[in-house]
Amino acid sequence: MTSPSEDLPSLISEDDRDAAVQRLQEAYAEGHISHEEMDERLHRALTATTHGEIASALVSLPQGNEGTTSTIAAAGGRIKRRGVWRVPRFLKVESAFGRVHLDLSQAVFEHPVVDIELQLGTGRAKITVPRDAVVGFEDLRTGWKDTHYKPPRRSRPGGPKIRISGTMGYGRLKIRHARR
Structure with a gap:
């Protein structure tokens, strides 16, 4: 039954x-x-x-590449992405030591929702998102410092939804909206 x-x-x-x-x-x-x-x-x-x-x-449409995950990794040093670049549906960023800076302000979003998974040991991370982006980081676990994020006072509808998850050891994540 x-x-x-x-x-x-x-x-x-x-x-x-x-x-x-x-x-x-x-x-x-x-x-x-x-x-x-x-x-x-x-x-x-x-x-x-x-x-x-x-x-x-x-029905009958060819399968897309929605399940692909791109990984940016470095044992030490800096990870930096900026300018015009395609943001994959799933992005994994791994760094044991060093700084991470992802600038998504000029990036090309092919998906309405983007998941970014951070696996960071020490060092700080900074993510710059488009002005109209909606940001969620409820699934991010931090070990030492809290995430610094100030949502915009006014937001325009239609921007990408960016969900940030993962683990940060000793460091701070700073998320900011682009000014331009």
């Missing part, structure tokens, strides 16, 4: 809906679906409330 909760379809989140829209737009840009088919599938994805409904909008 099944329980009542097993009979209920699982509801989707806004992140699921955003990922589906992104995948449909990519499929259209790569020529996998026509403009008319994209419009019809976008309507289904935007009005979907369950995973089954959103899956029907994505």
Whole structure:
């Protein structure tokens, strides 16, 4: 016998809906679906409330590279990324000793949600995010100092969602929004 909760379809989140829209737009840009088919599938994805409904909008599309993780690692020294660069869906930053500076202010975001996992021993880290980014770092564990983050007073909708997780030993993470 099944329980009542097993009979209920699982509801989707806004992140699921955003990922589906992104995948449909990519499929259209790569020529996998026509403009008319994209419009019809976008309507289904935007009005979907369950995973089954959103899956029907994505049926027969080629698999994307959503599961890839890029790793930036250094035993000592500095890790620095800035300027125009593509931010992967999952980014892992590892450093035993040294400083980390990730400047995402001019970066290209191909995904509405980006997960950054920090595995840092000692040294400090600084992450500069776009002005309209939404930042979450609830899953980050710090050993010695707290994270320094001051959210913007006014934010514009539509920016990327950046989730920071992982472990920091002896050092401080400073997150700031770009001024430009």
